[in-house]
Amino acid sequence: MNIYDIVFYLFAAITLVSAFFVVTTRNIVYSAFNLLFTFFGVAGLYVLLGADFVAVVQIMVYVGGILILILFGVMLTNKITNVQIKTGTLQVIPAVIGVLLLAGVLIFKVFLGTEWKSVKTDIPVKTTAFALGKLLITDYVLIFELLGILLLVVLIGAATIARREK
Amino acid sequence: MSKIVNPSVEYPANTWPLLFYGAAVLILAGIMVGLSYILGQRHEDKDTNTPFESGMKVTGSARLRFSVHFYLVAMFFVIFDLEAVFVVAWAIAFNELGWTGYIGVIIFIGVLTAVLVYEWRIGALDFGPNGKKILKAQKEFK
Amino acid sequence: MQDFYNILPLILVASGIVISVVIEILSDNSEKILPWFSALVLLSASVYSIMLMNNTGTIFNGMLATGGNVYIFHFIFTIGAMLIILGSIDYIKKYGSYFGEYYILILNAVLGMMIMASARDLFMVFIGLELMSICFYVLAGINRKKLNANEASLKYVLLGAFASGFVVYGIALIYGTAQTTSIDKIIAGFVPLSHNILFITGLFLFLVGFSFKIAAFPFHQWVPDVYQGSATTISGLMSTGGKAAAFSVLIILLSAVAPSNANVFRPYFAVIATLSMIYGSIVAISQNNLKRMLAYSSIAHAGYMSIGLASGNYESIAGIIFYLAAYTFMNIGAFIVISMIEGENDSKLQLSDYVGLNAKNPKLAALMALFMFALSGLPPFAGFFGKYYVFISAIEANLTWLAIVGVISSVISVYFYLRVIVLMYFKEPETSVAVHNSNYGVLAAVISALFVIVFGLFPGTLLDLITSFLK
DSSP states (O other), rough: OHHHHHHHHHHHHHHHHHHHHHHOOHHHHHHHHHHHHHHOOOOOOHHTTTTHHHHIIIIIIIIIIHHHHHHHHHSSTTTOOTOOOOOOOHHHHHHHHHHHHHHHIIIIIIIIIIOOOOOESSOOOOSSSSHHHHHHTTTTTTHHHHHHHHHHHHHHHHHHHHHHOO | OOEEEEEEEEEEOOOHHHHHHHHHHHHHHHHHHHHHHHSOOOOOTTTTTSSSTTSOOOOSSSSSOOOOHHHHHHHHHHHHHHHHHHHHHHTHHHHHHHHHHHHHHHHHHHHHHHHHHHHHHOOOOTTSOOHHHHHHHHHHOO | OHHHHTTTHHHHHHHHHHHHHHHHHHHHTTTHHHHHHHHHHHHHHHHHHHHTTOOOEETTTTEEESSSSSHHHHHHHHHHHHHHHHHHHHHHHHTOOTTTTTHHHHHHHHHHHHHHHOOOOOOHHHHHHHHHHHHHHHHHHOTTTTTHHHHHHHHHHHHHHHHHHHHHHHHHHHHHHHHHHBBBHHHHHHHHTTTTTHHHHHHHHHHHHHHHHTTTTGGGGGHHHHHHSHOOOOOHIIIIIIHHHHHHHHHHHHHHHHTTTTOOOOHHHHHHHHHHHHHHHHHHHOOOOOHHHHHHHHHHHHHHHHHHHOOSSSSHHHHHHHHHHHHHHHHHHHHHHHHHHOTTTTOOOGGGGGTTTHHHHHHHHHHHHHHHHHHOOOOSSSHHHHHHHHHHHHHTTTOOHHHHHHHHHHHHHHHHHHHHHHHHHHHSSSOOOOOOOOOOHHHHHHHHHHHHHHHHHHHHHHHHHHHHHHH
């Protein structure tokens, strides 16, 4: 158990505990704020995996953007802050079967079937952003341009739904 | 069946400055909040828990219903934020990508510029009441 | 340069989108220009997809496939959307969403479908899926004042996002086990990979996400409400183009298992096919709203097509593609006729509004009768051969019981399709208010009717073409 393991368990604990509260809290504002810690914990895990660019994007887009959007949504909806979320459960049996199957596969294959090891080296980790940027423009350039069109659609769609009537 | 090997993650050995920094931030913040908690005075008066303890009386709840327009602006922010992420990824590798990369990004940005002008044109970026209209109405009033 | 020429249909539609945004910026009455511009873009894309049909291959490092059956799909999407646009010109004035963005969103949805059909990389599949779905979410609720439309849009976006989540989770597991997102590489290594339970789990999650998009039985709950609440023309596009695009991805997956006889998903597809056919056909009988009835019939048709996925041989792939081509034209035609009869504020959609239609407007009645005959699968229309090829492939794959279930539910479905015809022709109308039709709508319906008849009279030509590309 070295220092990295401790940091890993710290971030994992932050993620899991806050995710638990996101689901169980009855007040939607508390849910949203707990989501902040979930996103933050996941970003920490990305850093530990050496995925620095993804971690920065996680903080920038999810914490800085999407979470704000959720809070805006809460704020802009009349009297939602005091509303108790009604979470009725339907179709319990199929859901339990499905979740248990998926969880079983994941636990037995991923958790128990992987040789988890962390290698300690003296080589400084190189930033992944460079390689990512290069791939995005060379091998995946078509996806890059299509993402531009996808963002265009999202912008037009948002404006169409929320536009003022002519 | 072969076992999946975790893609080996390589950690640098000398990251103690980062850890030291992280610990310092946590300790400093802890001291600041903790000290004020210990040393601060406690009182329970009529206005202690109001938003402006020594200011004006609160006139109503802060849970007003805002215009959906604010949400639209927040959404635009997220989308252009994402666009910035992609452009940053390109910018970091700028030197190696050269002109082909430049053309790729120009197309990407061109598409999004077109839609930005479009948003401008249909008035999705106009905030609140129309200033020109108010000024015009004021002139007519005089 | 040859690469760019080979994906000309895609490039035409993509640049058409950007140009139509510019038109929207520059012009004050874009709602008059854009329908013609987008119809022209789609028409030229469909012409090029026929011309380039023999240039089979992959481009951009194996990201996209060109030519062959992919371009048959492109032809279906572009022509279908063009007919929908023709039908929309007069309809959306009545519907109350008379602005240019409607057409831009349709073009975008078509681009998404085309990417899904061409995609040979899981990232590409996902981008196409999202491009199509996001446009449909917006198009479903394009009229903000209608509560029905808002409900449809919200239901669709919530459930659709959930289904997309399944797809992404599946892609993550597939990438984790196969170490690649290239579909061709996954197919090449399919047999050893299929022993890995994690890979199968990923593929299963992927299939669940797409079963939602094709509106098959356990994932069908959104279909009736969304098709009923959306604009009629948009329901027509969602039920045909959206379904065909999702099937095109499933077919690529299926081509991995077809030769090796390792169809691990046969039980899954057999179950959803059986349930969708029976459920769709039986529930459709009790519907009085025509759009809702066609929604349930769309679930049933997803079931018939899934029979082909269950049998998993080359005949069944050809059968599904033929079926999709036939279904696209007959369903779009039916929805366009409904859109012309529909009154303001979602009125005149009930079965009772079709009583004695022949006396009020014989043109529309004849077209509707043709589409209902074709949908019920009676010869000599295209719908019959679609079902026939799929059932034959099931029998060849030793799934005779599935073909029998299909025949039984087809017989059940004949009742509710023919009921419309009986009401139109053999009942006297209570009032003699004439029903007006739009010229563009009739044109679109006539074109679809021509395709339905031609595919019905000469089914072999199209089927031989599809089969020749499969080999």
